[in-house]
Amino acid sequence: MSSVVPKVAVIGCGISGAVCASTLAKNGVAVTAFDLGRGPGGRMSQRRETTKEGIELFFDHGAPYFTVTNTGVLDVIREWESRGLVAEWKEKFGTFDCISKSFIDSGEELSSRKYVGIPGMNSICRALCDEPGIESKFGTGVAKMEWAVDQNSWSLISLDGKFLGDFSGLVATDKILASPGFTYVTGHPPPLDMNLAPQMASRLEEVPFRSYFVLMLAFHEPLRSIPVKGLSFINSAILSCAFCDSSKPGRASASECWVLHSTEEYAKKVIADAGRTKASDITLARVSEDLLQEFQRTGLCTSQPYFMKAHRWGSAFPTISIAREDKCLWDVNKRLIVCGDFCVSPNVEGAIRSGLAAASKFMEMCSCTPCL
Ligand SMILES: Cc1cc2nc3c(=O)[nH]c(=O)nc-3n(C[C@H](O)[C@H](O)[C@H](O)COP(=O)(O)OP(=O)(O)OC[C@H]3O[C@@H](n4cnc5c(N)ncnc54)[C@H](O)[C@@H]3O)c2cc1C
Known part of the structure; x- marks a missing residue:
């Protein structure tokens, strides 16, 4: 050089x-x-969101976690772990069937280690x-x-x-x-x-990208009927997965915070109706209702959140x-x-x-x- x-x-x-x-x-x-x-x-x-009551909430509204298989990248992750920037998210994960309304064995728990940034x-x-x-x-x-x-x-x-x-x-x-x-x-x-x-x-x-919506939710009490902290949904046209952000290591939240992710098909349909420009408040309010109602229909979420906000990722994943x-x-x-x-x-x-x-x-x- x-x-x-x-x-x-x-x-x-x-x-x-x-x-x-x-x-x-x-x-x-x-x-x-x-x-x-x-x-x-x-x-x-x-x-970062602050409610009307002044409660500060944090949501990982993009990637909820990541996994690594490449050895070169694993070396990088180990260095970040030693600096306290990354930790393994060791909670239980599961797959929920929205038709039978039950968890199914999909081997999800056996999949690779899930890493998260600390504290976000x-x-x-x-x-x-x-x-x-x-x-x-x-x-x-x-x-x-x-x-x-x-x-x-x-x-x-x-x-x-x-x-x-x-x-x-x-x-x-x-x-x-x-x-x-x-x-x-x-x-x-x-x-x-x-x-x-x-x-x-x-x-x-x-390079086409897939779009998704996410919904950030905060509850005063833990959702005790959910036995896992990360879920994939099958047989739902609206929800693809949900993650309990406040269960991640290094998060200090008095509330239970969840992030729900829509399916690609649902996002496509909403965007086709509403247009590709920035999502309006009306569209985001409709998305909030749709995702929350679907989450409640599973029977897993019986309480009302005290905070909810939807976000559109116009370019979430390259195809x-x-x-x-x-x-x-x-x-x-x-x-x-x-x-x-x-x-x-x-x-x-x-x-x-x-x-x-x-x-x-x-x-x-x-x-x-x-x-x-
Ligand atoms: C909802 C969602 C869920 C996901 N789930 C997972 C998962 O479970 N596991 C996983 O591994 N990955 C997941 N991903 C994908 C992962 O987040 C991405 O693959 C990764 O973060 C991409 O990083 P990047 O640096 O390539 O791009 P980006 O993170 O998109 O970075 C590009 C940056 O460029 C900036 N930029 C753009 N234009 C300009 C400009 N004109 N001037 C200055 N800056 C500009 C943008 O603001 C942005 O910060 C998910 C993503 C989303 C959205």
């Missing part, structure tokens, strides 16, 4: 971006990490983005990534038109950053003009993986890398693998061509 410290912008502080930023910083790269969101985490976010799913990303060598800028959406040929560098412009800096390399971690034809809810076109990297464009063109072998896409000449779960597999493990691969590819690029 050149003796001059390379300066890289990582766009997106979900787990792929956070892992990539942390790995680059440990290798002496000066990283600036940007995220549109108020904090890091992306689809591993934790939602987003804590891992937050800790990684706080590491030395990383400057994190949250609440900063990148609207434009411009390649200056004469300077051999990238210039970034924010959604509110501010200049964010010049960088010798760029790591884009969200598919929408480079989706040909995509228009942000803000009305902006995708920040990365794919004419700059035509070899990537065709692979990024068709294809576009770089299973390489784990990220890149352009050596422009030191541009695209990574994220859509490159490897639609889960936290896939996103971690992609973030690690992106960092390693960038280091490799710098050893071939000096990165100023």
